[in-house]
Amino acid sequence: MPDTLRRFKAEFFQALAHPTRIAILEQLRDGELSAGAIIEKLGMEQANVSQHLAVLRGKQIVVNRKAGNQVFYSVRDPLIIEVLDLMRKYFHAHLSEALAMLEEMEAHR
Amino acid sequence: MPDTLRRFKAEFFQALAHPTRIAILEQLRDGELSAGAIIEKLGMEQANVSQHLAVLRGKQIVVNRKAGNQVFYSVRDPLIIEVLDLMRKYFHAHLSEALAMLEEMEAHR
DNA sequence: AACATATATATGAATAATCGAATATGCTAA
């Protein structure tokens, strides 16, 4: 596999590598939502969510549609959702170790 | 979905978010390899590859087995390979845009 | 024991990601 493709994949994973961006994709699982709706559901700062949406847009993981005042986002390809589902399976398969890792992470704060 | 799970997923994707680590996982797709074999196949610095192996180990994406002088690595759970396969499918589905993004990435150097 | 080989780790410098605050843009309504 050429190195350019590896770099592209890495950039893609990088785009998924943030809890807020995962949360956004979960919200979009069942269809499109306006930016405002996402912000409200996540209960986070408008600018912050908008920055994360920009990252997802930049990698074409989500697409947007303007409707008057608002911008509606959706996941471009359901394969993305499949990836997240596989991850959930993975998480359940290794639940105890995953929890240990999380505790470890907590301890380091 | 609890925030802990989102953080876990994010950490996982973060671990995949580097071209060298993707390359390592590709090498391990067909079974275990010694650290030295991976280093040789990638043609990179020993210390650098070892650092990346440490990242993958830290997230339990790979496991290792010591045999005398050497350390053999393998992918812990075939689900990981499934994720990579899904990603490949994704890239093929969006190949032309992916290539455009790559050109973009190149231009920024 | 001394030495070689395989692998891991520590350190520091360069680069990139993140967040909040402030500001900008674009659309709609009056």
Place this chain on the structure above:
DNA sequence: TTAGCATATTCGATTATTCATATATATGTT
């Protein structure tokens, strides 16, 4: 036009990643 709402962008400080260099550890060999 002005005002107001929805969303995006810029800026700067903080924190995290990455790489190369140097060093450490562990095993094997003589």
